[in-house]
Amino acid sequence: MIEFKKILEKANEYKADMIKFLRDMIAIPSESCDEEKVILRIKEEMEKVGFDEITIDPMGNIIGRIGHGSHLIAMDAHIDTVGIGEINNWKYDPYKGYEDDENIFGRGGSDQEGGMASMVYAGKIIKELGLEDDYTLLITGTVQEEDCDGLCWQYIIEEDKIKPEFVVITEPTSCRIYRGHRGRMEIKVSVTGISCHGSAPERGDNAIYKMAPILLELQELHKRLLDNEFLGKGSLTVSEIFYSSPSRCAVADGCSISIDRRLTDGETYLSALEEIRNLPSVKSSNAVVEMYDYERPSYTGLVYPTKSYFPTWVLPREHVVCDTLVESYQSLFNEEPVVDKWTFSTNAVSIMGRYNIPCIGFGPGAEVEAHAPNEKTFKSHLVKACAMYASIPSMYMKNIKK
Template sequence: MDFKKINALAEAYKSRMSAFLRDMIRIPSESGDEEKVVLRIKEEMERVGFDTVEIDPMGNVHGRIGHGKHVIAMDAHVDTVGVGNPDNWEFDPYEGFEDEETIGGRGASDQEGGMASMVYAGKIIKDLGLTGDYTLVVVGSVQEEDCDGLCWQYIVKELGLKPEFVVSTEPTDGGIYRGQRGRMEIKVDVKGVSAHGSAPERGDNAIFRMGRILGELEQLHTRLKTDAFLGNGSLTVSEIFYTSPSRCAVADGCNISIDRRLTAGEDKESALQQIRDLPAVIDAKAHVCLYHYDKPAYTGLVYSTDCYFPSWILPEDHEVTQAAVATYRRLFDQDPRVDKWTFSTNGVSIMGLLGIPCIGFGPGKEAQAHAPNEKTWKADLVRCAAFYAALPTIYLEKVMLGK
């Protein structure tokens, strides 16, 4: 395999990747509204020569190259968050901008840039004849921003696609990432009894009861488990709601949402039980449960799941990690930074729930995700396209050497 040719061809396709990425940015594609951008991706996959391109019943787009026995997948979610306050943007988030080094717009780093690099990696593979005894499946997945990993639960469980490993192309700040903390979306509900505000002793104020729970949750955060690689578990209260007959009455209901981040060794049941065991929760007879996601995809398909997204770590000595590191070294003649994501990715299902090895390498920076004035770097698109094109062959070399 000629690594100089791979790098040179990736550089040659920089302008085409940039144009493709700008096209995707121009198409608003929040979760549940990805159809138009999926069709644009399908068009580009067909244009560059993928063997087959299909859209599944959930709306994910799958482009395939090759027919070998080793199935390798690469994933980019193609939905984005909204733009937030438009006044925080220095340019139109959908028209975006482009200069010599960067491309701006909603989705540039998170994560339509990864999609652009994957598609042109497929073209590099076809142009240079880098096919072998593998089948590459490039997936543009939907609904990740609403419910990370849901798409891959569907792809594996319902479509039967079970690759030997998956490359997540979420932004990695130039490094190779092999894990992340998990997360949960938890609801705590407290019931009270309303009464006239002039005689609050006649009622039972749900907000006061929740206030004591909030104080204990703040303390629980400081006692959560830590892991040498993933870091601390954490929790924060992200939302608070109430019910009351009026502003002149005792509140008869209060509930909160908790964003719980899970480090290695923490799981759904232990995290829920920590909250259920708090004295204020017991005293208030509060109900603690997971949120449940059941919003339809743009196709109308509903594939529901609990909002539980486990942590995962791919070992440093795993053959997939080693293949990724070797690919980076041979292409770029330097050692990579091997690290982890701060945020959550589709890896929560790919490896966290389903046990399929997952490794990360993607254009852009984590800090750009969900931020105003989001951008990515053209040099990242080029390096990632080269990496994705070379990795399957180097992985097969590792597999054959291990036999």
């Protein structure tokens, strides 16, 4: 029998420890590809609370193990962050982990080192309350997610040969249960022209002008993209523009743009590329439409190339993993959870989007805090998430034995 009251009591008991651990992580700048110091801090905490095994793989992901059972379950937090942006927009030092009675402020608090703090202490609770069963729980702190979501799990699955039965994504959900999100891809559109002296532009072919009608048609394409009842509408926006020219006194001979394309259920990377390739302005200008590649080395120096495509995923509401989280929540908090989806994307783009390993989301902090100045997470969320993470494996075992 799962003693949910004791689990919640333990989570509250370790509230101060989780807060200190989270503040320590926030105080270590850990942007993508520069996560080594925060990984070592996580290793220290895992050792302190008594994980059975701790490894750091060649990409730099940290993997802590609890238990030795036959059912492999994983819980994931990416521990890299984005930068701080304009420092004048921050009321508090983003790397101090300032706290008040209810909140902890700083870059990475919600997105998403709060999830790591709650997971580590969930592992401690599992061991202290004797909640081990015929399962092995892996707590993963993964790298480069902000740069290339899911790449870390491509490596874990393909190279570390780890394939869990399901994965809990601990990105911020405001302690709601999230069962999907749109996918995304990064697209480049390029046109070429012919340069000439700017005093006689008619002698050349201006690539920037050739891009102008493409931009307008992309703006209209966004309005008619596929909609989905659960995940919402596909979207696109032009996020960057580049040019090449011999000088400021010359006609531009090249122009390219980056497109952030969000894919709803029913869209694929092929359909998204074809929609753009079929635009009249793209055809008339012989524009090249392609996906970006990602080849940036991790902090260990490892390069693991991939296309910048991050598939959509949805876990059915009636799936045993979704039921497991709903029942855990009901049992712990004596209320009904909200079951919804993320607006942004997570490492589940690989885990479920590429490999069809079921994923479910539950995390401390709010999605609106991600990448924002004055990012914060909530102390009460750390406790709530910790109790959930400690309960989920036992509830899953109970459900699959029915």
